[in-house]
């Protein structure tokens with residue numbers, strides 16, 4: 001389909017509209033102006049649909065909503081480049097990189113990515129370029145993460161010394177076009193800001209949560225320690241990135257069951273980003289260097305801690321942290337496999353990548369399911385992922401806004 005066709009009829013041998021639908025059966029989909037206009041169950045093309053309409057027959061394939069990667073960094077390379085090298089790229093280089101990364105994501109069935117931090121000008125340009133090209137994932141973006149002075153990710157341009165400055169940054173980034181707000185409530189990989197150290201005190205987190213709510217923007221908060229999660233939830237945050245329990249000892253002893261219960265009780269959603277450790281460990285040790293030594297200790301603890309969060313009833317959305325360290329932009333299917341390995345059901349995993357991810361971004365009525373009025377984002381695979389998650393690694397077709405690109 002190209003942009004001159006405003007109508008497309010699609011036959012799906014097995015249509016899965018969302019993770020909770022009963023077993024998929026045959027259906028016809030009508031796409032008009034980039035959105036699903038009608039869903040007609042059954043094998044027979046509706047008689048009133050003109051034969052002249054362009055038609056895509058997906059045969060026996062299982063058709064389901066396009067996937068959402070809730071945590072990426074489009075303007076980062078995912079090849080192990082350090083933060084200084086990355087910051088030294090020109091604006092044009094960052095934009096080219098981001099637009100190419102959006103192409104790689106879409107080919108993997110990821111029709112929407114949420115950019116969780118990058119330089120404002122570059123990220124906004126990537127969002128616009130990706131939207132205008134048919135074969136790129138849709139980008140929703142936060143622009144720079146708001147962080148303490150010389151805190152984790154400060155090179156992206158979002159440092160705030162106090163609550164007042166933090167609120168000003170939220171207002172400025174939203175005015176510039178940010179779809180959501182990203183905040184660092186703990187340290188991370190940035191030198192001088194280790195993960196177990198706090199980012200902002202609770203009053204600043206509360207001010208940030210209030211400002212984001214006033215401006216009607218979702219708030220995603222990076223937390224790598226139990227204390228940072230406790231402070232974030234107390235400040236009103238309900239969407240946590242990473243959700244790790246790091247300590248200076250890196251011995252896995254930081255898990256706090258009270259925090260797990262708090263997250264479950266408050267309905268706080270966690271995006272566990274397991275791909276970072278997985279892909280650091282997948283490159284040769286001499287290439288991974290110090291990161292490899294660090295993650296060899298961390299990753300097994302991360303998997304165990306996620307299992308305990310799942311056991312506690314904490315809800316998850318799926319994100320890879322693509323672009324960061326060695327994480328590629330087609331990593332989401334493998335991330336979903338890791339989440340299932342931590343004890344999530346396939347239905348919950350699929351919800352984490354579709355309906356729940358869309359809702360967390362405030363886009364539940366636009367993406368994440370196949371329903372009339374939703375953007376016509378879909379993928380076709382050879383088996384129902386509710387029975388066999390690995391089907392998501394065998395993408396047969398991808399469409400974003402009704403444009404079939406694969």
Ligand SMILES: [Zn+2]
Pocket residue numbers: 071072073116117321324
């Ligand atoms: Zn990240």
